[in-house]
Amino acid sequence: MPKKASKYRLFHLIIIVYLIAAFSWWTVLLFQKTNEVYELQSLLSNYVPSLDMDAIEKEFRKQRTMVIGEGIVFAVTIFFSLILINRAFWSEIHANRKMNNFLLSVTHELKTPIASIKLINKTLKKEGLGAEQKSKLLATSDEESNRLESLVNNILTVAQLDQSYIYNFERIDLSELTQARIKRFEKTFPNRIFRQTLQPAIVLADKEAFTKLIDNLIDNAVKYSAPEEKIEIELNTRASQAHLIIKDNGIGIAANEQRKIFEKFQRVGNEETRSTKGTGLGLFIVKEIVASHKGKISVHPNEPKGSIFEIILNLAE
Numbered sequence: 458m459p460k461k462a463s464k465y466r467l468f469h470l471i472i473i474v475y476l477i478a479a480f481s482w483w484t485v486l487l488f489q490k491t492n493e494v495y496e497l498q499s500l501l502s503n504y505v506p507s508l509d510m511d512a513i514e515k516e517f518r519k520q521r522t523m524v525i526g527e528g529i530v531f532a533v534t535i536f537f538s539l540i541l542i543n544r545a546f547w548s549e550i551h552a553n554r555k556m557n558n559f560l561l562s563v564t565h566e567l568k569t570p571i572a573s574i575k576l577i578n579k580t581l582k583k584e585g586l587g588a589e590q591k592s593k594l595l596a597t598s599d600e601e602s603n604r605l606e607s608l609v610n611n612i613l614t615v616a617q618l619d620q621s622y623i624y625n626f627e628r629i630d631l632s633e634l635t636q637a638r639i640k641r642f643e644k645t646f647p648n649r650i651f652r653q654t655l656q657p658a659i660v661l662a663d664k665e666a667f668t669k670l671i672d673n674l675i676d677n678a679v680k681y682s683a684p685e686e687k688i689e690i691e692l693n694t695r696a697s698q699a700h701l702i703i704k705d706n707g708i709g710i711a712a713n714e715q716r717k718i719f720e721k722f723q724r725v726g727n728e729e730t731r732s733t734k735g736t737g738l739g740l741f742i743v744k745e746i747v748a749s750h751k752g753k754i755s756v757h758p759n760e761p762k763g764s765i766f767e768i769i770l771n772l773a774e
Contacts, residue, residue, distance in 0.1 A: 476535055487524045555722040562736045566608050570601035600645055611738045614669055618745050624663040628773050631658040631699055632692055638671040639690060646679060650687035658692055658699040661773045662750055670746045673739035674703045674766055681707035699770045706763040715756050719744040
């Protein structure tokens with residue numbers, strides 16, 4: 458926990474102790490004062506026969522019930538208030554931690570391709586480079602440029618989603634769009650193995666948004682899979698629905714992390730020691746796009762290892 462958060466936590470504990478002590482003191486004091494008044498009135502009734510002892514006792518019981526009732530209400534109020542404060546505190550800590558991880562990852566993701574492109578440009582200026590060397594350098598430059606473009610697009614997309622992104626729904630062939638995006642990845646990652654089984658599927662969707670959705674799902678599979686592992690993309694139709702399935706044989710996702718991965722900035726592990734690339738925006742974007750298209754998204758473990766992401770959409774009428 459950061460030092461600043463620890464100070465707030467200590468302050469919070471001090472406030473809790475003070476409230477409990479103050480409440481306990483207040484309750485005991487009221488009981489004492491009520492008992493003192495009752496005892497004085499009882500003593501006075503011995504000297505003043507006109508005093509109604511039954512009425513005095515009735516008033517005493519009434520005041521004692523009031524003290525107990527108010528005490529219970531205050532105790533319950535304080536208890537639930539402290540729970541809400543504690544939840545808000547830890548929620549803020551969690552949000553700050555995710556934001557810090559995001560900033561660390563974005564810094565790394567921006568610096569790496571920029572540094573690579575600068576180095577490639579310096580190398581290309583040298584004399585004596587063969588055509589094959591230049592071709593390899595240019596291919597690497599294209600790959601880093603695409604990576605940088607993807608990062609910027611994801612950040613812009615999240616900003617648009619936060620500002621009520623307006624979707625342009627139209628009839629699109631999801632099979633053609635998916636195939637086009639696979640070809641892009643095959644060109645960017647020529648050593649990767651992409652297996653595809655695509656059936657025609659016409660859906661009502663925003664083409665630009667679904668381009669980002671498919672790109673993020675395949676990119677996620679690439680990031681978390683070893684270069685020699687295959688990535689399978691399937692598209693089939695069942696019961697008036699299109700099922701887009703992305704399978705990888707990567708590191709997989711723990712059961713307790715499967716819901717969290719769709720949260721904004723969410724990435725498993727510590728950003729300072731992480732070896733995989735990414736910003737924690739891709740799957741959040743996928744979830745938001747699927748929800749806006751009234752679809753469903755789920756993640757399951759693959760066998761023997763890896764993950765399976767499945768998108769379900771209604772077919773266009």
